[in-house]
Amino acid sequence: MATGHPDDTDAYSEDEYVETEDGTRHRRAFVDRYPDAARIVRICLGISFAAFGVGALFGLIQALHRTGVFRFIPSSDYYTLLTGHGVLLALVFTTFGIAGLFQWANTRSLGVSPQSSTLTAAWLGTMTLGTLLAAGTILAGLFDSIPASADVLFTFYPPLKAHPLFYVGAALLIVGSWLAGASYFLQYREWRSAHPDARIPLQSFMVLTTMLMWYISTLGVAVEVVVFLIPWSLGLIQQVDPLLTRTLFWYFGHPVVYFWLLPAYLIWYTVLPKLSGGRLFSDPLARVVFVLFLILSTPVGFHHQYTDPGIASGYKFVAMTNTFFLLLPSLLTLFTVVASMEYGARQRGGSGYLGWLKALPWEKPAFAGIALSGIMFAAGGFSGMINAGMNINYLIHNTLWVPGHFHLTVGTAFALTLMAVSYWLVPQVTGKRLQLYGVASLQPYVWFVGMVLMSNAMHRAGLAGIPRRTAEPQYDQFSFQAVAGSVGEMRIQIAIGGTLLFIGAAMFLAVMLATWTMGKPNSQIRVNGFIPDPMSGATDSPRVLDNLKLWVLVAVLLVALAYGLPLFDMVADGVLSPGSPPVPA
Amino acid sequence: MHVHRFEKLWFGASLVLIVAFIGTIVYGAIGPGVAMVGDDGGTINAATVSDGDFEETDNFRSPGVYESSDGEGVDVYIVARQYLFNPGTAQPIEVPRGEEVTFHVTTADVTHGFNLAGTNVNTMVIPGQIAQFDVTFEETGEYGIVCHEYCGSGHHTMAGQLHVVPQSQFDTTAGGDN
Numbered sequence: 001m002a003t004g005h006p007d008d009t010d011a012y013s014e015d016e017y018v019e020t021e022d023g024t025r026h027r028r029a030f031v032d033r034y035p036d037a038a039r040i041v042r043i044c045l046g047i048s049f050a051a052f053g054v055g056a057l058f059g060l061i062q063a064l065h066r067t068g069v070f071r072f073i074p075s076s077d078y079y080t081l082l083t084g085h086g087v088l089l090a091l092v093f094t095t096f097g098i099a100g101l102f103q104w105a106n107t108r109s110l111g112v113s114p115q116s117s118t119l120t121a122a123w124l125g126t127m128t129l130g131t132l133l134a135a136g137t138i139l140a141g142l143f144d145s146i147p148a149s150a151d152v153l154f155t156f157y158p159p160l161k162a163h164p165l166f167y168v169g170a171a172l173l174i175v176g177s178w179l180a181g182a183s184y185f186l187q188y189r190e191w192r193s194a195h196p197d198a199r200i201p202l203q204s205f206m207v208l209t210t211m212l213m214w215y216i217s218t219l220g221v222a223v224e225v226v227v228f229l230i231p232w233s234l235g236l237i238q239q240v241d242p243l244l245t246r247t248l249f250w251y252f253g254h255p256v257v258y259f260w261l262l263p264a265y266l267i268w269y270t271v272l273p274k275l276s277g278g279r280l281f282s283d284p285l286a287r288v289v290f291v292l293f294l295i296l297s298t299p300v301g302f303h304h305q306y307t308d309p310g311i312a313s314g315y316k317f318v319a320m321t322n323t324f325f326l327l328l329p330s331l332l333t334l335f336t337v338v339a340s341m342e343y344g345a346r347q348r349g350g351s352g353y354l355g356w357l358k359a360l361p362w363e364k365p366a367f368a369g370i371a372l373s374g375i376m377f378a379a380g381g382f383s384g385m386i387n388a389g390m391n392i393n394y395l396i397h398n399t400l401w402v403p404g405h406f407h408l409t410v411g412t413a414f415a416l417t418l419m420a421v422s423y424w425l426v427p428q429v430t431g432k433r434l435q436l437y438g439v440a441s442l443q444p445y446v447w448f449v450g451m452v453l454m455s456n457a458m459h460r461a462g463l464a465g466i467p468r469r470t471a472e473p474q475y476d477q478f479s480f481q482a483v484a485g486s487v488g489e490m491r492i493q494i495a496i497g498g499t500l501l502f503i504g505a506a507m508f509l510a511v512m513l514a515t516w517t518m519g520k521p522n523s524q525i526r527v528n529g530f531i532p533d534p535m536s537g538a539t540d541s542p543r544v545l546d547n548l549k550l551w552v553l554v555a556v557l558l559v560a561l562a563y564g565l566p567l568f569d570m571v572a573d574g575v576l577s578p579g580s581p582p583v584p585a
Numbered sequence: 586m587h588v589h590r591f592e593k594l595w596f597g598a599s600l601v602l603i604v605a606f607i608g609t610i611v612y613g614a615i616g617p618g619v620a621m622v623g624d625d626g627g628t629i630n631a632a633t634v635s636d637g638d639f640e641e642t643d644n645f646r647s648p649g650v651y652e653s654s655d656g657e658g659v660d661v662y663i664v665a666r667q668y669l670f671n672p673g674t675a676q677p678i679e680v681p682r683g684e685e686v687t688f689h690v691t692t693a694d695v696t697h698g699f700n701l702a703g704t705n706v707n708t709m710v711i712p713g714q715i716a717q718f719d720v721t722f723e724e725t726g727e728y729g730i731v732c733h734e735y736c737g738s739g740h741h742t743m744a745g746q747l748h749v750v751p752q753s754q755f756d757t758t759a760g761g762d763n
Binding site: 075076078079082151153157159160241242243246281282284285305306307308309310311312313316320321324325327328331332335336339385388389390391392394395397398399463464465466467468469470471472473475476477478479480481483536540569573577578579580583 | 587588589591592595596599600602603606607609610613614619620621622623624626628629630631667690694695696698700701702703704705706707708709710711712713714715716717727728729730731732733734735736737738739740741742744745746
């Protein structure tokens, strides 16, 4: 293992530079090896980060508005911005960021370029058009002169109705992501034809299992939008069943969080050990984890509907049991990530029970951001266990606790990981050295502190019963009693935390913008894309792990068990009833 | 496939934790009797609620507080609509301390939420469905009712009150328009 030295994290490995006959060294970064794929990654990340900037600005306005610190928009517009914040961050920032990350990981690990430029153009175009339609319709709600709006929030529960173009945009974004998945599978097929007996490379394995999970789970929202909401918003059908459509949404609405999380896990498993100065602990266990997510992610959606009338408690209990077993792959990931970091730290000279932590490269932005996002995710995991507890959930359902939770998961585990890995990846897909390195080194800490302030206060506010999704959580009839701290102190923490998070987002975008505009192409970049082999490799593991067809079959079977009867109950009285006409009509 | 000893231990401990979590929920259900909102409330035509034709339905009465037909406890029928609870917003809902209160909550228009702030009395209010659940209040006091699901541009104004009063002061005609 010539390149396996722990100290070459920032050195040029032989993989990355080749020496020609005249003695000059030529860079072989990702952009040099796979220029087509690198371009796709750049486009995806560009759109993702643009959505991130707008969504983060909306987030700042909301944090200041709902805490009463600074209000300059009418409260009715708060919901327009909240819809924009949810859709731009949870759907656009994530989906484009993931598409870019997966394009890189799949290409890198298979060593195969994207196979069809037509397919690439199709999925990029479809996703972009969907984004423009959905975001445009939402923003139109800010202007009275434009007769379109989509003030329906990220969950768009009917009978609240958005303009039809909002639903069309959301559908196109998802269809585009399906086509992106098809492109990854074409790369895989090409690789397989040349390697009939080899184990699927780990990163590609992760990409493919995640996309399979995505295909299964997006079916719910696709049916909801295409079969029900688009015809209903166009007036072709008069009513829809709010409980049925809501159930179809949550069929998708929980696995979507794993669609956000698994790309972060991909980075934690394959990139973080290297950035720590070591290597992955176990390849087979990583495969087991991704298989578990593929089969268990979808039959859990009813845990978002614990407080819904019209769904028998037994179905909720089944979903809860599945949900708790989903803890297993995340707990295994916790072990592997910490073990890999400790191994890296000891390779770097760290020692002691916890003293090794000091040997990690906390000054490097990519490492620091990913490691901090993992720490925050652990906290988010614990609040998630409360959410999952069927009867404990009644205390915090739809309170500020819930956004407090998911700003740790999608809002940090995913978002901060994507930002941090960009400090490492963007130089490789642009060939430009990272600019404003000092700003980048500080940025993960700003995000971390901002999130600690905002999230702890949101969790505690939830315990007091302060609701989420509300422009002014202050009522004439009564006041909230804080369980720990005071309501005023929580508001201040949320406002300061939200402001710091916005500053963190702006710092990240400044680094990306500076790298894009001021970085010289073909510069000597400080990082390399080499990923060392795991301590325990794939060859030791059962081949059945790579049998994707089998796992899809198991996943579909579990979905049928969890959803078959409840859906039958709901449609037994007619798919459109009990029905509701749109509001506003 | 080689699995490290520590990893096996961790795997085992994780499974124990998961089973223990499920155990606590089961205990909560059969021990203290924490019940879920289920499908017992049945369905209702949203147009009926909107028009107030409660004569047409046998599983929902005109909004208000009633003595239960079996003489034990009270039934509270609540209709949520943009942006009020009836009863609850215009006048507080009054229920007696120490008796079983069965709530029946539905909506005339969009999806709403119904939460007594700071307690686990919490349900979604979905068009076409009746949320039905039992609560026994052991102490007198005043609770805020919050609509916790976004229901339109005036959502943040949608709130109400529930008063738990001693049985001696309780009067079923209070708080209802029946």
